[in-house]
Structures are given as C-alpha cells and as structure tokens.
Amino acid sequence: MTVKMSNLRVLKQSLRIYSKCILPRPLFHCPHRAFSFSTPTLANRALIFRSNGNPAEVLSAVTYPTLPPPSPDQINISFRLSPINPSDINVIEGVYPSKPSATTFFCQGHQLENPVFVPGNEGLAEVTDIGKNVKGFKKGDWVILAIQQGGTWSSAKTVDAKDVIKLPSSFSEVNAATITVNPPTAYNMLHDFIDLKEGDWIMQNGANSALGQAVIQIAARKGWKTLNFVRSRNDFDALKSHLSALGATQVVTYDELSDKAFRDKVKGWTGGKIRLMLNGVSGRVTTAMMRHLGQDAHIVSYGAMSKEPLSFPTSLFIFKNITAHGFWQSRWYHNKSKEEREQLMENLAEMKLQEPEHEIVTLPGTKSDEDTAKSVQNLISKMSEGKYGKKVLLKIEGPAD
Amino acid sequence: MTVKMSNLRVLKQSLRIYSKCILPRPLFHCPHRAFSFSTPTLANRALIFRSNGNPAEVLSAVTYPTLPPPSPDQINISFRLSPINPSDINVIEGVYPSKPSATTFFCQGHQLENPVFVPGNEGLAEVTDIGKNVKGFKKGDWVILAIQQGGTWSSAKTVDAKDVIKLPSSFSEVNAATITVNPPTAYNMLHDFIDLKEGDWIMQNGANSALGQAVIQIAARKGWKTLNFVRSRNDFDALKSHLSALGATQVVTYDELSDKAFRDKVKGWTGGKIRLMLNGVSGRVTTAMMRHLGQDAHIVSYGAMSKEPLSFPTSLFIFKNITAHGFWQSRWYHNKSKEEREQLMENLAEMKLQEPEHEIVTLPGTKSDEDTAKSVQNLISKMSEGKYGKKVLLKIEGPAD
Numbered sequence: 001m002t003v004k005m006s007n008l009r010v011l012k013q014s015l016r017i018y019s020k021c022i023l024p025r026p027l028f029h030c031p032h033r034a035f036s037f038s039t040p041t042l043a044n045r046a047l048i049f050r051s052n053g054n055p056a057e058v059l060s061a062v063t064y065p066t067l068p069p070p071s072p073d074q075i076n077i078s079f080r081l082s083p084i085n086p087s088d089i090n091v092i093e094g095v096y097p098s099k100p101s102a103t104t105f106f107c108q109g110h111q112l113e114n115p116v117f118v119p120g121n122e123g124l125a126e127v128t129d130i131g132k133n134v135k136g137f138k139k140g141d142w143v144i145l146a147i148q149q150g151g152t153w154s155s156a157k158t159v160d161a162k163d164v165i166k167l168p169s170s171f172s173e174v175n176a177a178t179i180t181v182n183p184p185t186a187y188n189m190l191h192d193f194i195d196l197k198e199g200d201w202i203m204q205n206g207a208n209s210a211l212g213q214a215v216i217q218i219a220a221r222k223g224w225k226t227l228n229f230v231r232s233r234n235d236f237d238a239l240k241s242h243l244s245a246l247g248a249t250q251v252v253t254y255d256e257l258s259d260k261a262f263r264d265k266v267k268g269w270t271g272g273k274i275r276l277m278l279n280g281v282s283g284r285v286t287t288a289m290m291r292h293l294g295q296d297a298h299i300v301s302y303g304a305m306s307k308e309p310l311s312f313p314t315s316l317f318i319f320k321n322i323t324a325h326g327f328w329q330s331r332w333y334h335n336k337s338k339e340e341r342e343q344l345m346e347n348l349a350e351m352k353l354q355e356p357e358h359e360i361v362t363l364p365g366t367k368s369d370e371d372t373a374k375s376v377q378n379l380i381s382k383m384s385e386g387k388y389g390k391k392v393l394l395k396i397e398g399p400a401d
Numbered sequence: 402m403t404v405k406m407s408n409l410r411v412l413k414q415s416l417r418i419y420s421k422c423i424l425p426r427p428l429f430h431c432p433h434r435a436f437s438f439s440t441p442t443l444a445n446r447a448l449i450f451r452s453n454g455n456p457a458e459v460l461s462a463v464t465y466p467t468l469p470p471p472s473p474d475q476i477n478i479s480f481r482l483s484p485i486n487p488s489d490i491n492v493i494e495g496v497y498p499s500k501p502s503a504t505t506f507f508c509q510g511h512q513l514e515n516p517v518f519v520p521g522n523e524g525l526a527e528v529t530d531i532g533k534n535v536k537g538f539k540k541g542d543w544v545i546l547a548i549q550q551g552g553t554w555s556s557a558k559t560v561d562a563k564d565v566i567k568l569p570s571s572f573s574e575v576n577a578a579t580i581t582v583n584p585p586t587a588y589n590m591l592h593d594f595i596d597l598k599e600g601d602w603i604m605q606n607g608a609n610s611a612l613g614q615a616v617i618q619i620a621a622r623k624g625w626k627t628l629n630f631v632r633s634r635n636d637f638d639a640l641k642s643h644l645s646a647l648g649a650t651q652v653v654t655y656d657e658l659s660d661k662a663f664r665d666k667v668k669g670w671t672g673g674k675i676r677l678m679l680n681g682v683s684g685r686v687t688t689a690m691m692r693h694l695g696q697d698a699h700i701v702s703y704g705a706m707s708k709e710p711l712s713f714p715t716s717l718f719i720f721k722n723i724t725a726h727g728f729w730q731s732r733w734y735h736n737k738s739k740e741e742r743e744q745l746m747e748n749l750a751e752m753k754l755q756e757p758e759h760e761i762v763t764l765p766g767t768k769s770d771e772d773t774a775k776s777v778q779n780l781i782s783k784m785s786e787g788k789y790g791k792k793v794l795l796k797i798e799g800p801a802d
Contacts, residue, residue: 317727326718
C-alpha cells in the first residue's frame, strides 16, 4: 500500500516535469513512441537541478518513462553506479567551467520550457538497446561516457554511440564506475608530457586523493619513483603506510618544505633530478615544492584545491628550463579516436589499480522523489563538511525496479 | 709628456695585477711567450671586478700585454664594440644566475692568486690570429662569443675557436655588436615553441625594450601580428609611432588592462586567438594580460623586470590548455651546433633589423686605468638611474692604440 502511494506521488511529480515540456503534439506523444496519460511506465529516475546553487537547495529528483528504442546511431544505457565527485558539486554550484547541456530526455526529444540539468560526469553503465547502425556493442556491454557532464546521476538514458567507450571485461564494477576521470588523468599526465625512464622521479601534491593514489600505483607498476606530499595530520603514519603499500617511494608532509635540511634530504633521495611534478593544489606550498625540481622538468596541473593561483619564480622557467602545462581528461577524450580511448582503457585495466575506498549508496525506487533528493542533499552536505573519507557511489534505481 | 706619464701609470697598475699571479717561473715568463720586466707591451685593457658589488665600487680597469699567438685550437680576437647590458650589471652585482669564470688571460695561462672577473656578455670582435688546427676563419672575420659571460669588456683575448660564431658580412658594426642576445632571443622565441602562420597574433610586454623591438620587426617581416604593451608615459604617442613604424600592429599601455571594454577591443582585433605571449616583465600586469590569450596558447618568459613572480590562475592551464616555457639564449647556444648557430645569424641578417638607438663611448688608451674605470662607473650609475634611453657600446682601446 505504501509502495502504491509512493508510486502515485512519483507519477504526479513526473507529470509536473512533463507539463513543462513544450509539446507540439498531445501530451505524452513523443517522437519515437506514443504514451497515453494512463499508460506511462515511469521506470526511471534522475537527479536534476534547474539553476545553479547550493545542492541542498537546488537539487531535486524526477521520474521518467522507460526509454524508447534508440535512433540508428544511438544506444540505450542503464547506469549501474554513479560516483559523486567534488567536481559534480562544483558543476551544480556553477563554479566549474564546463556546464551540462540542458537535458531533454525526460521529454523524449521535445524541448523543455525551462532548462533542466542532470549532474554526474562519471559512472558505469550497461548497454540495454542498440541502434541499427551501431557496430561494436552488444547488450550487457559495460560502457562509460566519453563526453563530459553526460548526466550520469540517472538510471538510464539514450546516448550517441560515438560518445561512449566500451570497457574491457577485467574491471571490477567499482573500478569501472570510477575509471572515467582519475585513473586516465593519472595515466596520461605520466605519459603525455615527458618520456619517463625506469628509476626516474616524480613529485606530486595531494597524494592521498583518488588521483594521487592512481599516480602512485601507475608509477610503481612502471618503475618510476614518487615523492608524495600530503597535509600534516594525526594519522600521518597510517596514511604513509597505506600509500607506501600502494607503491609510494617517499611520503612527506608540506611542513617539511619549511625545513632547510629537507633540501638535502630530497637531493639524497632523487639526486636533484625530479623530472615531473603533478599539481592538484597550487598556492604557496606548490611554489615551495618547485624548488626541488631538476633541470628541464615539467609541471602538469590538473586542479587547484587551495583555490590559490600557481605562482612561479620566473627564473625557474628561464634558467631551469621548466615547462608548465595543464591537463584535462575531458579534452583528451574530445581529441582522441574511439580506438585511442579503448586502448587507454586496456592500458588502465593492465594496471590493476586498487579499488578506491568507497561506499555504495542505493537510492531505492520505492522512495519518493522528495526523499531521494533529500538523501543526496544530505550526502553532499556531509561530503562538503569533509565527513566522508570514502568515495560515494550512487546506485539509482528506477521506481519500476 | 702627459701621455708618457699616463703610460707609466698604466704600467705600474698592470704590474700590480701581474704580481698577484702565482707564477712558477720568473715574473713575466709566460707559457707561450717570454716577457722581461723591461719589455712588456701593455697593448690591451680590460675592465675587471674582484668581488661582486655595486659597479661604482668594485669595477676597475687593468692593462695587459699583447696576446701571445693562439694554441692550435684557439684564435685571438680583438673587440670592436662591447655593449653594457642590464644583465652585465646584474652579473657584477652578483644577482645573475650565471657568473663569469675567473679570468687568467692577464697571466697568459697562469693562475691568479685571487680571482679576477671580466664582465661583458656581448660584443663584436675581429679575428686577429688563428691557431694552426682551426678551420673556417680568416683574419679580419667578424665574430661573436657563443659562450656566456665571455668577458667582452676587454680590448682583446684568446678564445677556443669552438666558442665563437662567425657573422655574415651583411651586418652593420652596431647590429653585429648587439646581435648576440636580443635578436636571437626574439627570433627563437617566435620560432621554437609554436608554428605561427601568417596573420597569427602574438602579445608581448616590455615592447619598447631592445628585445621587444626585435620581436616587432621579426614578426612584421613574417606577417605575424603583434599586440604590444608598454608602460604609460608622457611621450606615449611618440613611442607608439616609433613602434608602429617598426611594424607593431597594436601598441597599448598596461593601464588598458583595468578597463572592462578593453577585452572586447582585443577580441575585435585578434578574434580571441592570440597564440603566443612573450613575457619579460612578470608580476600582476602579466597575469592580467593572460586573460586575453586564446585556447592552446603558449607563454614564453625571458625576464622579470617587475622582480615579481609569474602567477597563473590554474584554470588557465587546465581549461584553456596554456603551456608556459622559459627561454634563455645562452642555453640555446650551448645546445646547438656550429652550423645551427651560423644559420641563426644568417636568418637574423635577412631580417635587416633596425640598429638600436645607441651611443658609442670610446675608452681611450691614453687614459689611465683609474680614469677609465671612473668613466664606466659613471656610465653605469647614469644607466641605473634610467638616464640613458640609448644602448651604450664601449669601444675599449688598448694603451698602445
């Protein structure tokens, strides 16, 4: 009985969405399939926002019908696990430079009166239906999106086949759900800028992040040595043990940078020949780290956790011949072919990365949209307060599940 | 009579230098040629310093004998014109990262008791004698030094043939004397980092410097457009006319950077596609300039006149795919072959660069070392006070001239 009540509420909410679609034809007559008022199967659910702001205020949930069969060049996919990444929160807040496109899939191709956005950049999906022109996929294949801000916080969607990457079968479900951003960012930053040789040294900040841990593992597999900086903390020894077990060569805190003797220590470890620095922090500590770089080294930035700029003594560029780059995995996917993307996933599968510490949070289909939205809002609030050490992976069930 | 007195004083001073050489053999017995006390021909003069400091305090002048014939792989050269560049002053002050080697040529190969340094990185010399193994040079050839801090503030010296670059005959004397640093720095920064196409835009600061003017001229010859930033000044219109006549596409002051409408103006000129930024200033204004760069642009730094660091919003690296490099002509010379160096000089000769505004200051051989040193100290003091708009080229005569 409760379930039925809940389903009725779900239906009402989805009608509120539907009534905002500008429909040139009778309500629920969509291009690919006709729905009547009495028969929509509200099998799916998505988290949405209509305008940027605090997720606790702007995030809501909606239900929508079973997907119609895909167009010839499209496939239907169903999401299995969708992480909540910090950048997803930035997108909702409107402080991330790339924004999701206004979503129309609730309306099956019709335009919505007011734009609706589905967050989520990363996630593991399964192919459920295949357009007649599409080659190289079969039902049940695991895929990830190659486009950014594809709206992975939903149970299912129709996508262009060219915008997905088929995964090799050797990934675990959790690894596959977290393979879109951090591991390829780590892999490409380590490969695309300089040709590292066995025994070469790399330095990174934010080394305990998901990305930092991927860097440590990939470097260790390749025989490259890592000098890893983390914030000072009470459980430093435990963190150091954890990162060392992953393959970190040295783990130190930023506090060491103010110690004069540290310079000699680094020279002793590296011979003064650190060739690559990966930066996700920027600000003062990162400038201090640069002093330890070797001649002709490269700095690759992928983030600025400190929210401070990245400041260089100009002499470092001129006399030490340092080169500074940025890396953005979304641009990489955009610039590369289907074959290159699939090869990257094969390369990553070979790395056999440890699953990130995670918690799978199921959003049951039996819950109302309001309750579902509330759950996610609470999760994000806790994450923003730093109360979640683990990566949260959403399992978004449709109401019909 | 005055001349004789002066020559006597010169002789006494040089003896003071000689007496500090640690000579395993009798005084003035040098490896290649023997001098006796009564017959040294003190034909040459150099400016020297013994320790770093304010040039007005540490700079002095010395005289030294005619050069002995060169060893098999060496040549003797006589300097015709030697500029005083700002970096020369920094070298004397000890704030430049590359230092001249302690000079021994006063002692014809013997070690000096206390190190003596001859300043001067740039200058035009003429070949006066050639070692028997040396190919490709003849007496009278014009050459410049390919090694940094070669001690050009002297009338003559013996150098390794591999350390000089023969110039094409089409340079004027002033162009040849100022060809070592700025024109090749401009040429290489414009060619070594990206492949510019006709009509592409370049942005630079410090555009009225010798280097900036070389950039403007080379870019104009190649059909590349330049957006040139200079400091606000009373004679801005005159400067703008001068730079425009050299080929500058746009000349603006840093003040424009704080004007919101300036962004649209730059977009109107460049289509938002500035591909290369050359930086010799760093600091806040340079960061403000970066906002006008196009996607995938490169920043090449060759100096930091502001003495401030170069600060980047990290997002510029990540989302705009900016790459930042440094350039140092001394490193270029060090890494390149004889053929590549000579080809560079041929390329520069083709550019037919305007001679920099200059003043030739002769240091007559008839003057004493004290008076000679005083003249140069005064020149440098005036330059440091910004009282010299023109480049100063020293013509250092030997006392026997």
